[in-house]
Amino acid sequence: MKHGCGPFFFGGTQMATYDWFFNALGLRDWCDAGTSEAPMSMADLLAETGNAVEEPFYAIPFPSLDALNEACGQITQTRDVVKGLEEGFLAIRPALRAILDPITQPLSWMLDGTLYLFTQAPWFLIMAMLLLVTWYATRSVSVMLFNAFCLSFFAFVDHFEPAMETLAVILVCTVISAIFGIPIGIAMSKSNRLQRMVIPVLDLLQTLPTFVYLIPLIFLFPIGESRLYGIAITLYAIVPIIRLTDLGIRLVDQDVIEAGNAFGMNARQKLSKVELPLALPNIMAGLNQTIMMSLAMVVIASMVTAPGLGVLVLRGIRNLELGVGLMAGICIVLLAVMLDRTSKAALSRIDRAKSKTS
Amino acid sequence: MLKNTPKVKLRGLFKIFGADDKSVLPHVQNGMSKEELLEKHKHVLGLQSIDVDMQAGEITVVMGLSGSGKSTLIRHLNRLIEPTAGEIVVDGEDVTQLSQADLRTLRQEKMSMVFQKFALLPHRTVQQNAAMSLDVRGMDKETQDTEARKWLERVGLGGYEDHYPSQLSGGMQQRVGIARALTANTDIMLMDEAFSALDPLIRTDMQDLLLELQLELKKTIIFITHDLDEALKLADHLVILKDGAVVQQGEPQGILLNPADPYIEDFVSDINRARVLRIRSITNPLKSKKFSGDVDADDNLESLIALSEGDTALTYRVMSDGEPIGELNMRDLVKALVPRISSTQAA
Ligand SMILES: Nc1ncnc2c1ncn2[C@@H]1O[C@H](COP(=O)(O)OP(=O)(O)OP(=O)(O)O)[C@@H](O)[C@H]1O
Ligand SMILES: [Mg+2]
Numbered sequence: 001m002k003h004g005c006g007p008f009f010f011g012g013t014q015m016a017t018y019d020w021f022f023n024a025l026g027l028r029d030w031c032d033a034g035t036s037e038a039p040m041s042m043a044d045l046l047a048e049t050g051n052a053v054e055e056p057f058y059a060i061p062f063p064s065l066d067a068l069n070e071a072c073g074q075i076t077q078t079r080d081v082v083k084g085l086e087e088g089f090l091a092i093r094p095a096l097r098a099i100l101d102p103i104t105q106p107l108s109w110m111l112d113g114t115l116y117l118f119t120q121a122p123w124f125l126i127m128a129m130l131l132l133v134t135w136y137a138t139r140s141v142s143v144m145l146f147n148a149f150c151l152s153f154f155a156f157v158d159h160f161e162p163a164m165e166t167l168a169v170i171l172v173c174t175v176i177s178a179i180f181g182i183p184i185g186i187a188m189s190k191s192n193r194l195q196r197m198v199i200p201v202l203d204l205l206q207t208l209p210t211f212v213y214l215i216p217l218i219f220l221f222p223i224g225e226s227r228l229y230g231i232a233i234t235l236y237a238i239v240p241i242i243r244l245t246d247l248g249i250r251l252v253d254q255d256v257i258e259a260g261n262a263f264g265m266n267a268r269q270k271l272s273k274v275e276l277p278l279a280l281p282n283i284m285a286g287l288n289q290t291i292m293m294s295l296a297m298v299v300i301a302s303m304v305t306a307p308g309l310g311v312l313v314l315r316g317i318r319n320l321e322l323g324v325g326l327m328a329g330i331c332i333v334l335l336a337v338m339l340d341r342t343s344k345a346a347l348s349r350i351d352r353a354k355s356k357t358s
Numbered sequence: 359m360l361k362n363t364p365k366v367k368l369r370g371l372f373k374i375f376g377a378d379d380k381s382v383l384p385h386v387q388n389g390m391s392k393e394e395l396l397e398k399h400k401h402v403l404g405l406q407s408i409d410v411d412m413q414a415g416e417i418t419v420v421m422g423l424s425g426s427g428k429s430t431l432i433r434h435l436n437r438l439i440e441p442t443a444g445e446i447v448v449d450g451e452d453v454t455q456l457s458q459a460d461l462r463t464l465r466q467e468k469m470s471m472v473f474q475k476f477a478l479l480p481h482r483t484v485q486q487n488a489a490m491s492l493d494v495r496g497m498d499k500e501t502q503d504t505e506a507r508k509w510l511e512r513v514g515l516g517g518y519e520d521h522y523p524s525q526l527s528g529g530m531q532q533r534v535g536i537a538r539a540l541t542a543n544t545d546i547m548l549m550d551e552a553f554s555a556l557d558p559l560i561r562t563d564m565q566d567l568l569l570e571l572q573l574e575l576k577k578t579i580i581f582i583t584h585d586l587d588e589a590l591k592l593a594d595h596l597v598i599l600k601d602g603a604v605v606q607q608g609e610p611q612g613i614l615l616n617p618a619d620p621y622i623e624d625f626v627s628d629i630n631r632a633r634v635l636r637i638r639s640i641t642n643p644l645k646s647k648k649f650s651g652d653v654d655a656d657d658n659l660e661s662l663i664a665l666s667e668g669d670t671a672l673t674y675r676v677m678s679d680g681e682p683i684g685e686l687n688m689r690d691l692v693k694a695l696v697p698r699i700s701s702t703q704a705a
Pocket of ligand 2: 429
């Protein structure tokens, strides 16, 4: 704050660093017209009380909003801009909510319903169901044994419920990601323009530190509603499935597509009979990544009330309860390996089916 | 044979690859070369002023070196490539005027295609692949199965119905490709270097299979190849392309005996003429009274050389379907065996 005090003195009057700029432009009168209303900055106060430290000549402040305000009262201070941002956001919030509320309401229902199911159903039913799904997806005994071991471990150390909560959230977010991601990916593969428009957004979603988009979400959706974290997780996890659907369809052998055309397929037939089946391995690889990113995000999203193992990790951090955090961490690792191995095994089963060598 | 209503008729067909093909067309029509067009206007000349008639029930072979525009030409018939200018008339109907829906119908019902790299669906069984065209047309499962089975049997793949393409050898995969085209039950079959990816023995087998099927089915086949032996074996009508233009077309024996320019002479110079040329092609009108013997018009010259034991003094009577159609002096035969040297080379 101290750089607000300029080192230059003219005829006994203290001047701000950038006075010359506005003088040169002949804007002095316009500037002074606004001076009286401008609230005093901390530096002004310091200068007035005579406590200002004499600064060396090279301490020229960057022409920031605050420094310019010093020289010309018409320029807004940074704190006002921050306030403006907030007010602007709050002003459009009702409109945004009016649109987003009904659209996202089903997400809350899905999350709440699935969470209810996964936490209220008896443990043996859930285990049986999960193992059945594993078998159906992978047809692999080893993966099934591993999953059985992990699930039993969760139950054995009394972490079954939080683990199932985490799994429920991942499940819902993955399904949502697939429902939206695959069609978006298909559309992107069909239109270069759309692809050029969407890719920067995907890059942004993937590179932004996740906290950054938690902020607007917190203001948009009442904290405590499950869609808040549902949206945060989905935004993060939907990226790979979009990318790989787009890529997969673009990589489909052009000769086979030409054959489809030559035999008179229409666009829909080409999509369902040629492009999607041939792109399936890539799409499944995208799904695998989407699942893994959901898991990463559901832990972070426990800061905005996402239930599950992340809450325990958070407790470990907040209260320095090392053991609680470590145990939750072990469970997360096991869950991650479980999800990864299951989805990879399902993927390789598809690859095998494609090039059967029985 | 009556040849006045060709099954497929190409008239003044031009294709220029590039963003602004219509506007550079006049340059090409005024005789700008492929190189000049690429250099000055950054457009690639694909085809120029193609006029070809393809007769029903015949095999029309399009031949040319790599990059001469063969694939481009065959893809115009079902409009996988849009022409820059010209007419493509199939059964009296201009394909260039068809709507997208009509075009799909044409592709489903009038033309089927066999591809150099087979282009089978890897996730479908052999039988499902063969039934592809019927599936596209929305036929019931039963028809699909019986038709696909029938044609797979016909191309010698009975028993492989439930295999996947990747489990078959190249030759067998191309049999699936042919079965797929036959199952479509179209009058016209387009074959783009259908046998080029196969090794020589399998290739000969496939050529024999095609000729045998053709004897019975009498389809209108447009066959692309860069191999002269294959072209001569299969062709009823031979079209030779160079830089996107037709340099010569006609009956293959005629082209062999009277190549129109050095490019074609080059092409035909190193084939075994005695084996390829037929007696019919060099038969003269009947003049003599006495003959050393009768020969069949469709035999090749090699067999006659063997018969005459190299005696150039002999004259044979040429028979076709039991009727004498002319005579052949062995000296004329020997002349026909010498590849014609072009005037430019001789000068
Ligand atoms: N989509 C395209 N864009 C630009 N130029 C093309 C395109 N397709 C083909 N060409 C050009 O058109 C010319 C003819 O190509 P085409 O594929 O028809 O040759 P081809 O006779 O089938 O050769 P090959 O024996 O190698 O298959 C070539 O010069 C090629 O570069
Ligand atoms: Mg080609």
